[in-house]
Amino acid sequence: MKITIKKLLQKKAIVITMASLISLPAVATETIKAVVIDGYPAKSMWVDEFSNFFIPEVNERLAKTNNYKIDWQESYGGTIVKPKGVLDGIKLGLGDIGIVTTIFHNSKLPSQSLAGVTPFISADARVVAKAIDEITKEFPTMEKEFARQKQVYLATGVVLDTYQIFSKERIESIKDLEGSKVAGAGIILRYLDGIENAAGVRGGLTDFYNMVSTGLVDHAMLWPEAAETFKIAEVAPFMLKADFGAVNTKTVTTNSRFWKKLPSEVKQVIQEVAIEYRDHVANIAMNRAKKSLDAYIAAGGTVVTMSQEARKEWADSMPDLAAEWAEGLDKKGEPGTEMLRAYMAKLKAAGFTPTRDWTAGLK
Numbered sequence: 001m002k003i004t005i006k007k008l009l010q011k012k013a014i015v016i017t018m019a020s021l022i023s024l025p026a027v028a029t030e031t032i033k034a035v036v037i038d039g040y041p042a043k044s045m046w047v048d049e050f051s052n053f054f055i056p057e058v059n060e061r062l063a064k065t066n067n068y069k070i071d072w073q074e075s076y077g078g079t080i081v082k083p084k085g086v087l088d089g090i091k092l093g094l095g096d097i098g099i100v101t102t103i104f105h106n107s108k109l110p111s112q113s114l115a116g117v118t119p120f121i122s123a124d125a126r127v128v129a130k131a132i133d134e135i136t137k138e139f140p141t142m143e144k145e146f147a148r149q150k151q152v153y154l155a156t157g158v159v160l161d162t163y164q165i166f167s168k169e170r171i172e173s174i175k176d177l178e179g180s181k182v183a184g185a186g187i188i189l190r191y192l193d194g195i196e197n198a199a200g201v202r203g204g205l206t207d208f209y210n211m212v213s214t215g216l217v218d219h220a221m222l223w224p225e226a227a228e229t230f231k232i233a234e235v236a237p238f239m240l241k242a243d244f245g246a247v248n249t250k251t252v253t254t255n256s257r258f259w260k261k262l263p264s265e266v267k268q269v270i271q272e273v274a275i276e277y278r279d280h281v282a283n284i285a286m287n288r289a290k291k292s293l294d295a296y297i298a299a300g301g302t303v304v305t306m307s308q309e310a311r312k313e314w315a316d317s318m319p320d321l322a323a324e325w326a327e328g329l330d331k332k333g334e335p336g337t338e339m340l341r342a343y344m345a346k347l348k349a350a351g352f353t354p355t356r357d358w359t360a361g362l363k
Contacts, residue, residue, distance in 0.1 A: 032266065033071045034258070037095030039083035040205065042076045045225055045288070046099060046157060046250055046281055054252075054277045061269045068266050083204045091150045096258040097270075099157050103186025103249045104204075108149060110328060111141045111336075114343055115159070115247045116187035117321040120311055120355035122347050123162035125246040125282040131346040132156045132248045133278065138342065141334045146251070152259045154274035157252035160223045161285040161292070163188060163244040166236035167219040168212065170302070173310040174198075174317060177219065183211045184221040187321070191221075191244065194317030205230060212236050224292035225285060233299035241305045242314070246285075252277065308355075315356040323361035337362055 036055075038047050055072050062068050081089035084104045089095045102112035114135065115128050122128055133156050136142045146153045171177060179197040182189070189200030201217050208220040213235040220236060221244075227233065252274050259267070293303060306314075322340055329336025344359050 029066050030068050030263075031071050032068060032262070033073065034096045035073045035075060035080075035094070037080050037086055037089050037098040038076050039078055039081045039086055040076065040099075040101075042074075043229060044076075044205070045229070045284065046160075047076050049277065049281050049284065050099060050157075050252075053280050054273055057273045057276065058269055061273070062266065065265065068263060070266070083206065087149055087151075090253055090255050093255055093257065095255070097252070097254045100151075100251050100253055101185075101204075101249055102251050103188070103247075106186055109142075109145050110325070111145055111334070111339065112248065112251065113187045113325060114339060115245070117190075117325040118340075118344065118347075118354070118358045119188075119191060119244045119318070119321075120315045121245050121344075121358075122350070122352040123243045123245055124350075124352075125159040125161055125285040126279065127347065127350045127352070128246040128248060129156050129159035129278050129282040131343055131350070132159070133275070134346065135339055135343055139335050139339050141329065141336075141339065144334075146253055147256070150256045151253040152256055154252040154254065154271060155278040156248045157250040157274070157278060157281065159246050159248045159250075159278075159282050159285065161225055161289045162246050163221050163223055163242075164227075165219050165221055165240040165242055166208075166212075166227055166232050167238045167240065168236055169218070170238045170304060171219070171240050172304055172306065174314050180218040181216070182219045182221060183208050183217040186249075188221055188244070188247070190321055191314070191318060193319050194314075208232065209235055223285075224296060225288045227301075228292040228295045228299075231299070233296050233301035237301050239293075239296060239301055239303050241303055242311060243306070312355050318356075320358075320361040322358035323363075326362060 040047055042048060051074060080094050083101055086098045086100045087105055090098050102109050106113055115132060143153045174195045177195050177198050181199045181201050182192055183201050183203045185202060185204060192198040192200050203211050205226050208222060209230050209232060211217045212220055326336035326340045341359055
């Protein structure tokens, strides 16, 4: 059999081409840098879970296609911003993604106060978290507020175990709070408005221990898990179990410019994990509730359960916070009244009976 020079050259070309294809490297994985910020320390439950749940979940899902990976740069505990500075930090691009403590920004994020203006209903963090996110999807108001801050709303990142009152002395009703000073943050300080000569003093979790120990305040409003983390029993050995209700105080957001540049695959993964992080943290809050109370007692704390009559007395003493909130949004052209009715309906459908009907004052 004769093999022509032409055929030999053709075979050689095929071999070279195949060898070249075999030696070609796989498509390179694109690395995306993301700066994560929160002013609270890494030991804070929601920050710890962002590091140990949110980030690993995103990494794992992106690794399935290997098209992208994220180089996470985590900055917590005041490294870049203080607790109240996360909203502006993300707005200015100091962070690409972060956990905004919304109760510090009632004027800029008024719709985020929805659970806060409807106390004494549900102490189930999971139910409140889901209801708030459903309201966000059904009404554009919350997303619009964050858009004005150059941010994209991802999910109600943290709905914490119900607020309680921690005190130096034993208290049982609002009568015991008359003439006293109470540390708190955001809308929850309005819970004191109907109590004679009671004064709210603004502060953050990292401040409460010193505020009580130095006598700046007599009481502090926070939740048991945070009380355990910040060793509140050392300075406030009495807890009034008032069960104000779970409140959404955190939201996971991203800088709008950062979000716009992200590939659609990465956006989808982050959005999915944000919802799962919401439920994950809410579940932890509920699972830790009893453990945190046990730890508080073990540290020397005493729990006083508020009677239903005393809870109703407190609820009825408050201004009509919910109607004020709804009317304020209505005046801005937002569906405040509809949002309030929808939220209350969701909680009732979940099996919760309000101590006070917060829709009664709506016009």
